[in-house]
Amino acid sequence: MSSHFTPPFSPTEWVMVDWGTSSLRGALLNARGEVLQERAFAQGILTVPAGGFAAVFAQRFGDWMAEPHRRCLISGMAGSRQGWQEAPYCPCPAGFAELGQHLLWLETGRIALVPGLSCITADALNTPDVMRGEEVQIYGALQLARRDNATLVLPGTHSKWVQVHNGRVTQFSTLMTGEIYALLSQHSILAKTLDLNGAFDPDVFLQGIKHSQQAGSLLHRLFAVRTLGLFDRLPAAALPSYLSGLLIGEELRSQAISNEAGPVILIGSATLTLRYTLALQHLNIASQSWGAEATWAGLFALASSGLTSFGLTPHLF
C-alpha cells in the first residue's frame, strides 16, 4: 500500500489501461482527453504469472511511460486479488469522488489502480455484488451522453444492470448471461444441434425474446433449443440466435425497465448492443449505445476529476 506516494502532478498526457480477465488494452491520451494511440494485447490477467504484472506493463507500455510527466490509471481485474495488487471495492452509492478516494497508487507513484464497485442486493441474504472495470465505462458513457440519471446495461460474460442517480451508481446487478451462452453453445447437449457459424437472425432472436417473457423457468425454455432443432422447427444455423434471445430475454424479464429515466444506455461491442437494442425496442424501451470510447472517456474524467477531488492532500500537487 502506497497511496502516500507521488500523486499525478498535472500531467499533460495520460496512459490509460483497461486490464481485464482476458485482454489488455491501452491508450495514450493528451491533456484534452483525445486518444493519440491505442494498443491491445491478448494478455489478460489470467496469462500473467504471480509477481509478473510490472514486467508485462513495462514491456507493453514502458515506451509511453518513458516521459516522466506521464501518469497511468489502470481499471479492470488488474486491481483484483488475482491481479497486480488488490484495490478494495468501493461501496455503492459511489460517484467519481468516491472512486477517486479509493484509487490505489502503486509504489512507483505514477500508476494507480482503479477500484471496482460493490453493492448489497436487497434480498433476504443481503448478497453482495461486484464489478471491476465496468465502473469506468459507466462514468465515461454518462459523460458522453451528458446524463446524470440512467439505467445502464453492460452486456457480456457477466452482464451488469446499473442504476445511476445524480451521477452516482446506487445499485447494480450481475447476470451470468454471456457465460451461460458460451457454456451451452460450446459444451452442452445443445452444442450438438446448433451451428455456431450461422449468421445472426433478428427474427428468430425476437422469437426467443418473446418465448422468454412467458411463465415458467429458463431451465425449461433452454431445452426448446434442442427440441425445436430435433423437430425441424428451426434450422441449426438459426438456433444460436434463438438461444441468445432466450437468455437476453430472461435478463429483461427480471429487470424493472421503463422510459421514465430516459433511454437505457448500452455499453459494449456493436454486435452485443445491437441485440439489446432490438430486444428493448420489442418492449418499447428506447436505448442509446456506446462502445470502447466509454472506457477512455471514463478514465480521463476520473483523472481530470482527480486533480481536484482525488482526496489527496493539496501540498502533494
Next chain:
Amino acid sequence: MSSHFTPPFSPTEWVMVDWGTSSLRGALLNARGEVLQERAFAQGILTVPAGGFAAVFAQRFGDWMAEPHRRCLISGMAGSRQGWQEAPYCPCPAGFAELGQHLLWLETGRIALVPGLSCITADALNTPDVMRGEEVQIYGALQLARRDNATLVLPGTHSKWVQVHNGRVTQFSTLMTGEIYALLSQHSILAKTLDLNGAFDPDVFLQGIKHSQQAGSLLHRLFAVRTLGLFDRLPAAALPSYLSGLLIGEELRSQAISNEAGPVILIGSATLTLRYTLALQHLNIASQSWGAEATWAGLFALASSGLTSFGLTPHLF
C-alpha cells in the same frame, strides 16, 4: 421397420435393457418379474459406432438371449435417431397401451425398442418436449406405488416433471438442471471458487432453496455463488450445496406443486432424490422415492401388458 415379425410368444423370462446416452444396463427377469441377474456397462450409445449396436448387444447379452424363448425390451436413447434404430416418439397423453402399440420390433423378431414420449408445451410457440427411457421408469414407479394419479419428478442431467392422470402421462416438462449444474461447477468462473470435494451440506442447500424462491432471475442468483465465496460468507466446500439449492429451487419455483394429488413421486439415485425430498419438505410438500427398481418394474409391466394389449394381431401369439 419390422413390427410384423415374430412377437413375444409367452416368454417365461425377459431380458430387459436400459440403454442410455452414457450407460448400458441390463436385467434378466423371470416370469413373475423378479430380477435374477443384473449387469451394467459404461457403453452408452455415444460409445457405439454406427451400425454397431447388434454387435454390442450380442457381446453383452448374447448369453442371456441364447434361450430361444426369451424376448428383450430396450428402453432409452437406443431408440433415438443416434441409436440402434429410431422408434418414433409416442405422443401424449399416453399410457401402457399407447406405448405398447408403438413398440418397434427389430428384424430378429425377439427384441423391441420402447419409444419415448413427446408432448406439446402449452406456450405460444407450442414447443415440443421429449423423453426417452424415463417413460418406463414412470410406469414402473406408478406400479410400485400403486398410483394412477401423480406428479412425478425424475431429477438428472435433464430433469423431467411429469403429470399422470388415470395412469396416462398427460403432460411433462424438461429442465436442464443437472447439465447446467455440471457446466457451472466444472467449466465456469464459479468452478474457480467452489470445492467439489465438499460433502453435501443440507443447511446451505436449503439457504440456496430459499434464495431461489425470491424475485429476479436465476442468471443473477447464480452469481451469488461467486460473491458469497469472494466475501467469505460461505466456505468453498459449501458452495456446491448452495449452487445445487439455487438450481433445484428454480425448478420448484416454476412448477405448480400441491399435496392434492398425493405425495410427489421422485425417481432417481438416492443422492439426488434426497435433495428433492429436503427441498419439497421445505415447501411442505410430501414425497416418496424410487430408484433403479422402477426401470425393471416398468419394462416388466409393459411386457406383461403387451401380451394382451400390444396391439398385435392375436394369431401372432
